[in-house]
Amino acid sequence: MKKLFSEIPYIKGDRIVLRRITQDDAASLRELTESEAVYRYLPTFLFEKKYDSIEYVIDRLYDECFSESIILGVFLDEEFCGIAEMYGFRDEIHKISVGYRLLERFWGQCIASEALALMIDYLYNETDIEIITASTMIENRASARVLEKNGFDLVVHAVPENWGYDEPTTTDKWIR
Numbered sequence: 001m002k003k004l005f006s007e008i009p010y011i012k013g014d015r016i017v018l019r020r021i022t023q024d025d026a027a028s029l030r031e032l033t034e035s036e037a038v039y040r041y042l043p044t045f046l047f048e049k050k051y052d053s054i055e056y057v058i059d060r061l062y063d064e065c066f067s068e069s070i071i072l073g074v075f076l077d078e079e080f081c082g083i084a085e086m087y088g089f090r091d092e093i094h095k096i097s098v099g100y101r102l103l104e105r106f107w108g109q110c111i112a113s114e115a116l117a118l119m120i121d122y123l124y125n126e127t128d129i130e131i132i133t134a135s136t137m138i139e140n141r142a143s144a145r146v147l148e149k150n151g152f153d154l155v156v157h158a159v160p161e162n163w164g165y166d167e168p169t170t171t172d173k174w175i176r
């Protein structure tokens with residue numbers, strides 16, 4: 001069993017691959033971060049939006065960011081379609097949280113569901129992770145559906161949390 005964070009995962013499925021993001025992906029990552037539709041239901045403090053320069057963000061993904069979060073690109077036929085993230089690591093209870101966000105033109109093709117399935121498979125079969133959690137804004141039905149399709153249970157409904165906005169964000173908590 002590997003320790004999570006002992007490597008930058010390379011996770012290959014039948015159709016998609018989750019792997020490290022490189023400078024070749026800068027234009028697509030910039031397009032993602034600039035999309036209002038994508039970030040409507042997300043916290044304000046995600047690492048890919050931390051710096052103005054997307055090239056600098058990519059430079060720091062596997063050092064500064066990697067101390068607390070694993071951000072991988074989701075690739076379909078070598079084309080960048082979005083991000084899969086593992087964050088909120090709690091080594092003492094073998095717990096991690098997961099997230100995902102895709103360029104709008106890739107929505108509705110089951111890509112997020114497959115990316116999540118690949119993360120779950122990697123975490124439970126290759127690492128010592130025993131608890132996977134996720135959080136969604138209560139309005140985000142598509143993300144809730146992605147979690148339900150992957151066997152997550154809704155454990156707490158409508159909790160106020162600080163997602164970086166002026167008002168607390170009402171979120172659902174999921175566990176698998």
Ligand SMILES: CC(C)(COP(=O)(O)OP(=O)(O)OC[C@H]1O[C@@H](n2cnc3c(N)ncnc32)[C@H](O)[C@@H]1OP(=O)(O)O)[C@@H](O)C(=O)NCCC(=O)NCCS
Binds near residue numbers: 101106109113145
């Ligand atoms: C949420 C997101 C990742 C889903 O990606 P996706 O690849 O389109 O998801 P999938 O195709 O795997 O599955 C989406 C499911 O939600 C359903 N769905 C989509 N929009 C919906 C809506 N408005 N209401 C209810 N269900 C919806 C789809 O029908 C599908 O379910 P089905 O397979 O039972 O038909 C994508 O929309 C996205 O990147 N959104 C912006 C970022 C974001 O919100 N990330 C999650 C934060 S918690």
